[in-house]
Amino acid sequence: MEKDADGFYTPASATADAEPSATPSDSNAPQVEDDKTDLIKSTFEVSVTLADQQRDKDSPLYSVKTFEELGLHQDLLKGIYDMGFSKPSKIQERALPLLLSNPPQNMIGQSQSGTGKTAAFVLTMLSRVDFSKNKPQAICLAPSRELARQIMSVVVAMGKFTSVQTEYAIKDNLPKNATNVTAQIVVGTPGTMTDLIRRKVVDVSEVKVFVLDEADNMLDQDGLGEQTLRVKNMLPRGTQVQIILFSATFPDHVRNFANKFAPNANKIELKRNELSVDNIRQFYMDCRNEEHKYDVLVSLYHLLTIGQSIIFCQHRHTADRISQRMTAEGHKVASLHGAKDASERDNIIDGFREGRDKVLITTNVIARGIDILQVNMVVNYDLPLLNERPGSNKDDARPDIETYIHRIGRTGRFGRKGISVNFVHDKRTWAQMEQIEQATGKQIVRIETNDLDEMETQMKKAMK
Numbered sequence: 001m002e003k004d005a006d007g008f009y010t011p012a013s014a015t016a017d018a019e020p021s022a023t024p025s026d027s028n029a030p031q032v033e034d035d036k037t038d039l040i041k042s043t044f045e046v047s048v049t050l051a052d053q054q055r056d057k058d059s060p061l062y063s064v065k066t067f068e069e070l071g072l073h074q075d076l077l078k079g080i081y082d083m084g085f086s087k088p089s090k091i092q093e094r095a096l097p098l099l100l101s102n103p104p105q106n107m108i109g110q111s112q113s114g115t116g117k118t119a120a121f122v123l124t125m126l127s128r129v130d131f132s133k134n135k136p137q138a139i140c141l142a143p144s145r146e147l148a149r150q151i152m153s154v155v156v157a158m159g160k161f162t163s164v165q166t167e168y169a170i171k172d173n174l175p176k177n178a179t180n181v182t183a184q185i186v187v188g189t190p191g192t193m194t195d196l197i198r199r200k201v202v203d204v205s206e207v208k209v210f211v212l213d214e215a216d217n218m219l220d221q222d223g224l225g226e227q228t229l230r231v232k233n234m235l236p237r238g239t240q241v242q243i244i245l246f247s248a249t250f251p252d253h254v255r256n257f258a259n260k261f262a263p264n265a266n267k268i269e270l271k272r273n274e275l276s277v278d279n280i281r282q283f284y285m286d287c288r289n290e291e292h293k294y295d296v297l298v299s300l301y302h303l304l305t306i307g308q309s310i311i312f313c314q315h316r317h318t319a320d321r322i323s324q325r326m327t328a329e330g331h332k333v334a335s336l337h338g339a340k341d342a343s344e345r346d347n348i349i350d351g352f353r354e355g356r357d358k359v360l361i362t363t364n365v366i367a368r369g370i371d372i373l374q375v376n377m378v379v380n381y382d383l384p385l386l387n388e389r390p391g392s393n394k395d396d397a398r399p400d401i402e403t404y405i406h407r408i409g410r411t412g413r414f415g416r417k418g419i420s421v422n423f424v425h426d427k428r429t430w431a432q433m434e435q436i437e438q439a440t441g442k443q444i445v446r447i448e449t450n451d452l453d454e455m456e457t458q459m460k461k462a463m464k
């Protein structure tokens with residue numbers, strides 16, 4: 001395996017091995033002019049620039065190749081073009097030949113947030129399953145029901161011209177007495193998936209593809225690692241299951257486990273200073289204390305609603321408290337966290353996705369993967385912190401760099417502009433923000449809290 005000029009690892013033989021499954025054709029290609037910078041005039045005050053996402057050679061979205069060259073099945077090509085994709089992004093261009101080659105090989109793939117990882121693994125699942133067999137053949141796990149539902153929407157959209165059948169493995173979705181899932185692709189969260197496999201509702205004997213989205217989170221022993229391993233241990237042994245791990249981040253402590261979990265995998269890796277995209281401008285605001293954070297947030301309300309925005313808090317009770325207070329003061333905001341019940345969570349995220357709500361106050365539950373193109377602002381009301389160990393000194397709390405990268409990645413999707421704003425209010429949060437700045441290698445610029453006009457000007461400039 002060799003590292004190429006860009007620092008990516010690619011086995012020399014892998015691309016050559018790719019076996020086309022359909023005759024290439026361009027008859028379905030959409031009438032999109034790729035070379036033009038595409039300015040989508042938004043109905044909001046600020047226009048969202050769709051800088052031709054794939055033009056800049058250094059951009060993670062750049063690609064010279066076409067989907068045809070990947071030798072995908074006609075029905076899948078149709079699905080891709082129907083979604084408005086004209087060319088593969090860089091991660092898709094690099095990962096797809098490896099993912100689709102035969103015999104199937106494992107993959108550990110890393111690429112910045114919003115660069116199209118989902119399409120890469122969804123296409124792999126769709127091209128490997130046999131639609132004439134009514135049994136699960138590909139399973140995909142994600143850390144939240146919101147993300148599982150979003151992945152499923154991509155499976156359904158991309159598989160629109162196939163006869164694929166799908167099923168969820170998320171809480172409260174299947175009736176208690178459900179038996180025997182016949183869908184070929186099952187997407188869910190690890191707890192429910194384990195339960196359904198154990199109860200033989202999901203028969204995994206024919207599974208050939210196992211995908212972990214947000215894989216570093218799914219494998220982290222402090223998080224979902226144990227449950228994810230349980231699912232893997234129930235998959236058929238002896239036969240080859242292709243294991244696919246994708247994330248924007250793979251911290252060192254998870255990388256070793258990932259290598260064991262997906263042995264002999266092809267790897268696409270990012271360098272430390274490439275972890276986040278440059279189209280997200282990062283700011284911070286000096287607040288005097290906790291109460292002042294609330295006042296500053298309220299003063300930002302107008303800006304928050306120019307497009308859509310997500311406010312991240314460390315705890316559920318903070319999300320509840322500030323959303324109740326803002327609502328009582330006449331502002332329209334929604335709040336979402338893991339303590340709400342399943343149907344309420346679905347309604348809230350759907351309302352936000354459809355633009356009925358413009359401001360979503362939440363916790364880390366949707367820090368990862370959620371793809372809502374209109375989100376042009378993320379506020380870290382509380383900076384993300386690593387889990388505090390019992391008895392540890394609060395002042396020593398370290399920032400959670402990975403969660404930070406994922407949180408700000410909810411904006412700036414696929415080359416769009418976005419801004420993130422961190423609230424700092426004391427020495428400790430200051431120090432934490434400095435650590436984030438150092439770790440990501442990206443500048444975080446100060447914005448005045450007491451000069452609203454200047455603040456608005458700066459922010460609008462960043463969004464243009």
Ligand SMILES: Nc1ncnc2c1ncn2[C@@H]1O[C@H](COP(=O)(O)OP(=O)(O)OP(=O)(O)O)[C@@H](O)[C@H]1O
Binds near residue numbers: 247370373
């Ligand atoms: N080839 C393509 N052409 C145009 N748009 C694309 C293409 N591939 C993906 N997209 C769009 O880019 C957006 C981001 O893709 P996706 O959600 O897969 O990102 P991601 O890399 O999984 O991000 P995250 O790390 O945050 O999970 C989506 O809206 C998707 O529809």
